[in-house]
Every structure is written in structure tokens, then in C-alpha cells.
Amino acid sequence: MAARMAERDLAVARIPSSALGPSLPLVPDDHRFRLEFRDWLAENTPRSLPAVTEAEDFAFRVKWQKALHEGGWAGPAWPVRYGGRGSGALEQFMYYEELALAQAPRVTNESGILLLGPTLMVYGTEEQKRRFLPGILSGDDIWCQGFSEPEAGSDLASLRTSARETPEGWVINGQKIWTTWAAYSKWCFVLCRTESAPRHKGLSMLTVDMDQPGIQVRPIKQMSGKADFCEVFFDEALTPHDLIVGGRGQGWQVAMTMLQFERADQGYTDHAPLLVTLHLLREALGAEGAALLPRETARLRFADLWRRCQQLRRYNFRNAVNAERGRQIGVAASTVNVFWSQLVKDLAEFKAFVYPDAAVIDDTPLSESLLYSRASSIYSGTDEIQLNIIADRILGLPR
Amino acid sequence: MTAYEASSETTLSVQQLDMRTLARDVVRKLALSLAGLANEDPVVAAIRGRESLEELGWTGLLVDEADGGLGLGATERCIVAEEIGRGLLPVPFLSTSVACDVLRLLCRPDLARPRLGRIAEAQERVGVVAGARLLAPALADTGVRAAQAQDGSWSLDGLASLVPEVTGCTTLLVLATAEDSGTGVFEVTAPSPGLTVSPVRTIDLRRDFADVTFSFVAAERLDAEGIDTAALRRAEYLAELTLAAEAVGGALACLEQTITHVTTRHQFGSPIGSFQAIKHRLARAWVSIESSRELVLAAAAAIDDRTAFQEELAISARIAATSALRLAAEEAIQFHGGMGFTWELGVHRYFRRSFVSDQILSTAGGRADRLASTLGV
Numbered sequence: 172m173a174a175r176m177a178e179r180d181l182a183v184a185r186i187p188s189s190a191l192g193p194s195l196p197l198v199p200d201d202h203r204f205r206l207e208f209r210d211w212l213a214e215n216t217p218r219s220l221p222a223v224t225e226a227e228d229f230a231f232r233v234k235w236q237k238a239l240h241e242g243g244w245a246g247p248a249w250p251v252r253y254g255g256r257g258s259g260a261l262e263q264f265m266y267y268e269e270l271a272l273a274q275a276p277r278v279t280n281e282s283g284i285l286l287l288g289p290t291l292m293v294y295g296t297e298e299q300k301r302r303f304l305p306g307i308l309s310g311d312d313i314w315c316q317g318f319s320e321p322e323a324g325s326d327l328a329s330l331r332t333s334a335r336e337t338p339e340g341w342v343i344n345g346q347k348i349w350t351t352w353a354a355y356s357k358w359c360f361v362l363c364r365t366e367s368a369p370r371h372k373g374l375s376m377l378t379v380d381m382d383q384p385g386i387q388v389r390p391i392k393q394m395s396g397k398a399d400f401c402e403v404f405f406d407e408a409l410t411p412h413d414l415i416v417g418g419r420g421q422g423w424q425v426a427m428t429m430l431q432f433e434r435a436d437q438g439y440t441d442h443a444p445l446l447v448t449l450h451l452l453r454e455a456l457g458a459e460g461a462a463l464l465p466r467e468t469a470r471l472r473f474a475d476l477w478r479r480c481q482q483l484r485r486y487n488f489r490n491a492v493n494a495e496r497g498r499q500i501g502v503a504a505s506t507v508n509v510f511w512s513q514l515v516k517d518l519a520e521f522k523a524f525v526y527p528d529a530a531v532i533d534d535t536p537l538s539e540s541l542l543y544s545r546a547s548s549i550y551s552g553t554d555e556i557q558l559n560i561i562a563d564r565i566l567g568l569p570r
Numbered sequence: 571m572t573a574y575e576a577s578s579e580t581t582l583s584v585q586q587l588d589m590r591t592l593a594r595d596v597v598r599k600l601a602l603s604l605a606g607l608a609n610e611d612p613v614v615a616a617i618r619g620r621e622s623l624e625e626l627g628w629t630g631l632l633v634d635e636a637d638g639g640l641g642l643g644a645t646e647r648c649i650v651a652e653e654i655g656r657g658l659l660p661v662p663f664l665s666t667s668v669a670c671d672v673l674r675l676l677c678r679p680d681l682a683r684p685r686l687g688r689i690a691e692a693q694e695r696v697g698v699v700a701g702a703r704l705l706a707p708a709l710a711d712t713g714v715r716a717a718q719a720q721d722g723s724w725s726l727d728g729l730a731s732l733v734p735e736v737t738g739c740t741t742l743l744v745l746a747t748a749e750d751s752g753t754g755v756f757e758v759t760a761p762s763p764g765l766t767v768s769p770v771r772t773i774d775l776r777r778d779f780a781d782v783t784f785s786f787v788a789a790e791r792l793d794a795e796g797i798d799t800a801a802l803r804r805a806e807y808l809a810e811l812t813l814a815a816e817a818v819g820g821a822l823a824c825l826e827q828t829i830t831h832v833t834t835r836h837q838f839g840s841p842i843g844s845f846q847a848i849k850h851r852l853a854r855a856w857v858s859i860e861s862s863r864e865l866v867l868a869a870a871a872a873i874d875d876r877t878a879f880q881e882e883l884a885i886s887a888r889i890a891a892t893s894a895l896r897l898a899a900e901e902a903i904q905f906h907g908g909m910g911f912t913w914e915l916g917v918h919r920y921f922r923r924s925f926v927s928d929q930i931l932s933t934a935g936g937r938a939d940r941l942a943s944t945l946g947v
Contacts, residue, residue, distance in 0.1 A: 189878065192883075193868075193872050194878070196871070196875060469947070470942040470943075470947040471938050471939070473945070474941040474945055475938070477886075478889055478941065479890075481865060481883060481886055482862070482864060482865045482886075483861070485867070486861055486864050489580050489581055492580050496580075498580075506856070506857050509853070509854070509857050510861055555846075555850065557853075558849065558850040558853040558854065559846070559853075561853035562849035562850065562852060562853045563849075565856060566825075566849075566852060566856060567829070567833075568829065568833065568843040568844065568849050568852065569833055569844040570844060
């Protein structure tokens with residue numbers, strides 16, 4: 172019990188920058204961008220996390236999203252004309268580090284802000300941009316991503332959900348799965364089969380209002396006990412003609428552009444929360460309750476994780492520098508992903524090591540994070556797919 | 571250029587990339603002439619290797635420009651070490667680097683600077699003797715005792731075993747323990763009465779080792795009667811970083827050779843590199859190597875830019891790179907099948923290097939412990 176209390180109590184003050192490691196060139200600790208955001212976060216970061224129901228938790232995160240938006244800090248990568256800051260990769264690198272150091276709640280509407288928004292800026296019509304972009308950024312319209320299907324996971328191009336054009340609009344039938352936050356989403360962007368052409372040639376991207384009888388959402392209880400993901404069933408669901416993104420048969424191209432945005436984001440943001448967690452665990456190790464832990468094991472495991480987090484941070488930094496210079500991150504994101512996924516699991520286990528009792532109690536943040544960490548090597552591309560990508564596209568091994 | 575060649579270009583300057591190209595070219599040529607020697611006799615190879623280093627003018631790479639060297643930083647040091655490690659070149663770059671660090675960081679400037687100049691000019695062949703672990707236990711017990719006579723002169727007595735890269739040296743910088751004034755740096759001329767340098771053949775045939783015994787050997791003290799702990803630690807972690815960079819180079823060589831093999835070797839009608847059992851393991855080896863290489867560069871950048879965490883990053887880099895080399899060497903042997911186990915193919919040399927290097931300067935356990943201590947846990 173004491174350990175659990177301690178963990179919650181720590182989640183208040185800003186973590187010192189040194190928790191991340193050295194000050195890096197191009198993105199130093201005293202960079203103007205950091206200082207500005209740091210000041211804003213000091214004033215605006217909600218200080219207590221209401222650990223209640225999932226719905227309340229989601230509402231809390233939406234509220235946080237709106238606060239970021241009002242402060243001008245939502246979607247830093249978005250161009251200024253769409254309400255963003257026009258930040259390049261290096262500013263984004265700093266943005267996510269500062270968010271983590273402030274122990275801010277996780278941002279929400281990632282599917283909208285990180286995926287659909289930037290994609291609409293490339294492929295959307297003027298009307299689509301005018302209609303959707305403001306609501307995405309403000310958090311008024313929560314979006315979800317309808318890609319994976321029961322029979323189309325890693326092999327996305329084999330998906331079967333179909334849409335046919337009728338005088339009333341597109342009529343959609345099929346099923347999506349692993350759709351994050353679908354239960355709370357107002358809109359979904361759906362990759363579906365509209366043409367008779369095989370595999371990726373026959374796909375289109377449709378945006379669909381979730382609030383209609385033709386759509387049913389069923390949350391999937393995960394092994395962690397929570398239900399972030401859902402199944403989404405389309406039974407004669409309808410969406411207007413003009414809500415297609417990028418034109419008929421262009422769905423694969425649109426989806427690949429979208430995944431590049433996703434990879435770019437993952438390419439330089441994922442080390443900071445890990446280092447902050449590690450910092451908190453280190454403080455916990457110094458606390459009274461930790462006296463019973465095997466000291467030597469604790470310090471060696473801490474050092475090992477710190478070292479690996481530094482490897483990840485440096486790699487992310489390099490990717491951010493590359494992106495800032497207009498180079499594609501592309502396959503480098505796969506290396507990050509493989510390195511990161513094991514680190515997430517090992518960090519969760521170290522957390523359980525530091526809080527041995529609390530970690531086994533059902534329905535605590537600790538036990539949930541331990542269980543949830545098992546997803547790190549599955550979502551956003553399994554380790555096996557990432558290793559294939561590295562082997563084929565970096566090492567040039569024969570297919 | 572392969573995709574992975576381009577990977578670390580982002581954070582290096584044009585001059586640094588040129589340096590890499592030059593170093594790679596030089597190493598490739600030298601490797602051809604030195605490799606055969608090393609198979610026969612590591613001592614002969616070491617002597618030829620030292621001459622090669624002098625002919626290239628590379629003994630002065632790390633000596634300040636004011637003292638006649640090129641004054642290169644930690645990043646350049648790592649670039650050169652990586653290429654030397656890639657070619658498993660039997661040249662004493664490690665000991666020359668450490669000698670420069672010991673002189674610069676631990677010795678009186680008025681005594682150090684002329685010696686650094688002579689290293690740069692290749693007038694002296696300098697090695698460092700600090701027990702089997704090079705520097706690490708120096709503060710506690712170096713294994714060599716220094717005694718001062720009535721007239722103020724010093725003499726050394728004791729044994730340092732498994733000392734790397736001292737074959738053919740004309741001068742030895744010895745970390746020795748004086749009864750009253752603690753650990754110091756003592757200079758010994760080789761040969762000298764009472765000094766014995768006995769080559770030891772380790773399983774790493776590309777690096778020379780020797781047991782060095784001192785029986786009341788006349789010595790000159792170069793430090794100001796007491797070594798600053800922080801300076802000694804710095805000399806140590808610079809050496810750790812040099813070994814880390816060397817390991818990364820070796821790991822890349824293993825990976826490249828293995829990729830070539832699995833791409834051309836066919837079984838069951840396909841190149842074996844198309845099988846996922848092999849692809850995935852090589853991809854994991856790549857992740858290990860690439861993330862280690864980045865950490866080496868991060869540590870070097872921290873040292874060059876004088877930011878915080880220099881020691882932590884350097885030790886981390888060594889830990890990461892050591893395991894990357896081990897993994898890459900093991901996979902290289904495995905994926906070459908029966909050929910991988912032959913002497914002829916030669917990938918065993920990287921395994922040998924990885925195993926022996928893991929034990930010099932520091933041990934795996936010692937490094938892990940040191941990192942934790944430096945991080946304050």
C-alpha cells in the first residue's frame with residue numbers, strides 16, 4: 172500500500188531535464204522553444220490524475236487536449252494556417268520531451284492529429300480541410316483509424332471491408348478491429364475495397380460519421396483488463412460521396428502516406444516517457460520502502476535500462492535531425508520500434524521489481540502497465556514485420 | 571553504398587566523413603599486408619603494425635596541434651578506432667591513445683608536452699602499463715610498487731600481467747603505487763636493466779599482449795606526486811570509448827561478411843538469406859550494432875562538446891558495443907555454417923577479439939557496476 176501511495180505522490184512536480192540525459196546540440200535544455208512550452212506547461216498541466224472510470228479518464232484527456240489547443244500547443248507539427256505551430260522535427264522532439272518532463276496526461280485524438288490531419292493536408296479537398304481540420308485539432312471531433320481487419324493484420328492489402336457507390340453515397344459493409352478509442356470517436360477513416368482491382372489497387376479511403384445505425388462498436392477487453400481497442404461493424408453504413416479522401420482507388424497511396432506520418436512521429440518521440448518513468452523509479456529506490464529490495468540487482472538493472480534509454484534517445488535524435496533536413500525516416504523507424512518494444516517490456520518489469528507487492532494487485536496502474544507492456548511488440552507493426560523491413564530494406568537481404 | 575552505411579552520416583561533419591573514408595581505405599590496404607603476419611606471429615605483426623602507424627603519421631592524431639600533432643577530438647578518435655576494429659588491424663592505436671591521455675591528463679604539463687611531441691614525431695614508441703586491466707585498479711593496487719631512494723630517484727618493482735600493445739616500445743608509462751604518495755605515472759626506458767617484457771599469446775592473435783616484470787627498474791616520475799581521481803577516471807573512460815568504437819567496427823565487418831554470404835549461398839533453391847530464421851536474427855544484430863554505434867557517437871559528442879554525462883555515456887557505449895560485437899561474431903560463425911567454424915574463413919578472429927577485448931581494461935561486471943555508481947545508484 173505504501174508503495175502505491177508513493178508512486179502516486181511522485182506524479183506532481185516537473186522532472187529535471189537531466190532525467191533525459193545530456194543536453195543535446197540543436198535541441199539544448201535552454202532552447203527558446205522548450206522554455207516557452209515549459210512555462211506554459213507549468214501553468215496549465217493538470218496536477219492530479221483522476222483514476223476513475225475509463226470514460227472519465229478519456230473525458231479528462233479530451234479536456235487536456237482542448238486546453239493544449241486553447242494555449243496554442245496542440246498539434247505542433249501542423250502548419251500555422253491550420254492552427255498549428257509549423258514545428259519541424261526538432262521542435263517536435265523537444266515538445267514531447269517537455270510533455271513527458273511535465274508529467275502531462277497523454278494527448279488524445281492521436282489518430283486525428285498525427286494521422287488524418289496531415290494526410291488531409293496532402294490529399295483532402297478544400298472543403299474537407301475546412302470541415303475537418305479545426306475539429307481534429309481542438310479535440311471537438313475525436314477520430315479513429317479503421318485499417319486492420321480480422322483477416323487483414325500485417326497483410327493490410329488483403330482487407331475485405333467494402334464500399335459501393337449508390338445515389339445516396341457510399342454504402343459500407345464489413346468489419347474492422349483493433350480500432351483504438353472507437354467507442355469514444357465521432358468519426359472514423361476507413362480503408363475499404365471500392366474497386367474490382369486486386370489487393371492494394373482496389374482500395375479507397377472514406378471518412379465516416381460513427382453516429383449511425385449502420386455502425387456498431389464493440390470494445391475488446393484486453394489482457395490488461397482495459398478496453399482501448401474495439402471491433403467496428405459496418406452494416407450498410409452510409410457516408411456522402413464527397414467524403415472520399417484522395418479519390419477512388421487511391422486508398423493504398425493515402426494509407427501509406429498516413430503510415431509515414433505515424434512512423435515519423437514514433438521515430439523521435441518515444442524515449443521521453445520511458446526516461447521519466449525510470450527517473451521516478453530511481454527516486455522510489457531511494458525511498459524508505461525500497462530498503463528491502465536486493466540493492467545490487469536494483470542498481471545494475473537501473474543502469475542497464477538507463478543505458479538502453481540513452482541509445483533510444485540518441486537514435487531518435489538522429490532521426491529528428493534527418494527529418495528536419497527533409498530526409499525520409501522510413502525504415503529507420505523500424506529499428507527504433509524493435510529496440511523500443513523490448514525496452515518497454517523490461518522497464519515495466521523493473522517497475523514491478525521496485526514495487527513488488529503493488530505490481531501483483533489486480534486493477535492498479537502498476538499491474539495494468541505491466542500487462543499492457545506486452546502489446547509493445549505487436550501494435551503499430553509487430554516485431555516480426557519490423558525485422559522483415561530491416562532485413563529487406565536496410566540489410567538488402569533477398570526476399 | 572549500402573543503406574546502413576549512410577546511417578550515421580547525419581551527425582558527422584563533412585571533414586569527419588572524409589576522415590572515415592580515408593581511414594577505411596588505409597585500413598583496407600594495411601590489412602592485406604599485416605593480416606598474414608598476424609596469423610604467423612602476433613609479435614612480428616605488432617612491430618610491423620607500430621611501424622605502419624608511424625609511417626601514416628597516425629601516432630600524432632590525438633596530440634594537440636601545439637605539440638606537433640593533429641589535435642583530433644573524441645569523435646575522430648572513434649572514427650579511426652572503428653575502422654581499425656573493422657579490419658582487426660594489429661596496430662597499437664589503443665595504447666597510443668591511452669598513452670596520450672595519460673600524459674595529458676595525469677602528468678605534469680612541462681614533462682608531458684615534450685613527450686607528446688615525440689610521440690607525434692614517432693621518435694618514441696610509448697606504451698602504457700597498468701596491470702592486467704590497463705587502468706581500472708590503478709588507484710587501489712597497480713601490482714607495481716614505486717620506491718624512492720635517498721637521492722630522490724625512483725625505482726619500480728613488481729609485475730603487470732596481460733598488458734596490451736607494449737611489444738616493441740622504447741618507453742613505458744607505468745602506473746605504480748608509491749608508499750607515501752599514492753599512485754603515480756612512472757616512465758621507464760625499454761630495454762632497461764631489471765625490465766622484462768614477455769610476450770603472451772592470447773586467443774586474440776591481432777592484439778599483442780605481454781607480461782611486464784620490474785625488478786628495481788630505474789624510473790622517472792611524471793605526475794605531480796599524486797594523481798587526481800577525476801583525471802584518472804577520464805583517462806579510463808576515454809579508453810573504454812576507444813574500445814567501444816573498435817568493437818562497433820568489428821561488428822559491422824561481421825555483419826557485412828555474413829550478409830554477403832547469406833545472399834549468395836543457396837539451399838533448397840533459394841538464397842539462405844531469404845529465410846526468416848536468418849533474416850530476423852541478422853536484423854536484430856543490426857539493431858544492436860546500429861544503436862551501439864549511435865551511443866559511441868553520442869558519448870564522443872558529449873566529450874567534444876563538454877556536456878554532462880560524458881563518463882556515463884562512454885561506459886554505456888562500451889557495454890553496448892561489446893555485446894554487439896559478441897552477437898555479430900557469433901551470428902557470423904553460425905550463418906556461415908560449417909565454413910564459419912573453419913580457420914580459413916576467419917570470422918573466428920572477431921569472436922576471439924570480442925572475447926579477449928571483453929576482459930581488458932575492465933570486465934563486464936566491473937563496467938556495469940561502474941555505470942551504476944557513476945549514475946549515483
